Amino acid sequence: MTDDLLVASGLRKAYGERVAVHEVSFTLRRGEVLGLLGPNGAGKSTTVGMICGLTVPDAGTVTLAGGVSLGRDEAGYKRRIGLVPQDIALYEELPARTNVELFGALYGMPPERLKRRADEVLAMVGLTDRAGDKPSTFSGGMKRRLNIACALVHDPEVLLLDEPTAGIDPQSRNAIFDNLEMLKAAGKALVYTTHYMEEAERLADRITIVDHGRVVASGTQAQLFALLPAARTLHVEIAGEPDDAALAGLPGLSRVGQRLDVSVADIARDAGTVLAALAERGVAVRGLASARATLEDVFLQLTGRQLRD
Numbered sequence: 001m002t003d004d005l006l007v008a009s010g011l012r013k014a015y016g017e018r019v020a021v022h023e024v025s026f027t028l029r030r031g032e033v034l035g036l037l038g039p040n041g042a043g044k045s046t047t048v049g050m051i052c053g054l055t056v057p058d059a060g061t062v063t064l065a066g067g068v069s070l071g072r073d074e075a076g077y078k079r080r081i082g083l084v085p086q087d088i089a090l091y092e093e094l095p096a097r098t099n100v101e102l103f104g105a106l107y108g109m110p111p112e113r114l115k116r117r118a119d120e121v122l123a124m125v126g127l128t129d130r131a132g133d134k135p136s137t138f139s140g141g142m143k144r145r146l147n148i149a150c151a152l153v154h155d156p157e158v159l160l161l162d163e164p165t166a167g168i169d170p171q172s173r174n175a176i177f178d179n180l181e182m183l184k185a186a187g188k189a190l191v192y193t194t195h196y197m198e199e200a201e202r203l204a205d206r207i208t209i210v211d212h213g214r215v216v217a218s219g220t221q222a223q224l225f226a227l228l229p230a231a232r233t234l235h236v237e238i239a240g241e242p243d244d245a246a247l248a249g250l251p252g253l254s255r256v257g258q259r260l261d262v263s264v265a266d267i268a269r270d271a272g273t274v275l276a277a278l279a280e281r282g283v284a285v286r287g288l289a290s291a292r293a294t295l296e297d298v299f300l301q302l303t304g305r306q307l308r309d
């Protein structure tokens with residue numbers, strides 16, 4: 001018996017000769033945000049499409065708790081899933097409230113419940129005051145939030161969000177993150193696709209890194225950072241021109257002009273050792289800073305490439 005709410009197993013999709021998703025598997029639990037992190041073209045949208053039933057996989061299965069799958073009970077499956085697509089999907093000239101109600105009607109929600117629920121989801125995304133206005137008068141961030149409200153109207157257990165912050169300002173992005181954190185606290189399970197490692201770091205409990213349609217690593221942030229040879233980099237600013245011969249033999253060190261970057265596993269333990277070794281070699285230190293490893297470092301370590309172009 002597992003407490004997985006959704007299990008995606010061996011998903012594969014090719015478009016003609018091009019294989020968009022080779023083999024993607026992951027699990028999702030209640031109250032969890034799973035980050036699907038990967039560069040443009042990694043296969044994230046195709047994967048999301050297969051989970052919500054918009055794209056038919058060539059192979060693989062997606063099963064919800066209770067054994068419900070698209071093949072066995074399509075309507076039952078879709079009622080439990082909400083999708084916030086990458087491209088905003090709204091009727092621009094219909095009021096925000098009508099947009100939400102239309103999405104609810106697709107799921108056959110009875111009118112009374114739909115009315116109540118439309119109020120709830122519009123409040124949730126902070127659009128109560130604009131419920132009677134048309135999306136054509138909204139900012140990009142407000143449209144994104146309305147799209148989230150539409151995806152939530154039928155009260156799904158799983159919410160799939162495909163790059164939901166594309167093209168919006170930082171303030172709107174924070175408003176969306178607040179909404180998502182609230183949903184998570186309410187026990188919803190979220191799949192959040194992004195190529196922004198900062199977003200995955202902030203929101204995700206577990207992260208599945210995809211590249212070229214394959215899962216290259218999966219785990220909590222701590223588990224992913226453990227794949228790196230060092231958890232932090234120590235930046236040491238030095239005086240004068242260092243003698244490379246004097247620096248030779250110091251492990252994990254690289255020099256960028258008058259800055260030395262030293263990879264260290266444990267800052268408290270290793271910083272003193274590094275400084276002592278430099279003093280011993282007659283290298284004068286003018287400044288010291290440290291930076292923690294990021295998911296960008298993890299991606300680089302695993303693929304040899306940057307996450308962003």
Ligand SMILES: Nc1ncnc2c1ncn2[C@@H]1O[C@H](COP(=O)(O)OP(=O)(O)OP(=O)(O)O)[C@@H](O)[C@H]1O
Pocket residue numbers: 015018019020038039040041042043044045046047086163195
């Ligand atoms: N309908 C389609 N027809 C043909 N090729 C497609 C189609 N959809 C996606 N692809 C290709 O599949 C690969 C994966 O695309 P996908 O959109 O899933 O990636 P992504 O990780 O979501 O990228 P992005 O963040 O840029 O949307 C790409 O090479 C893309 O060109």
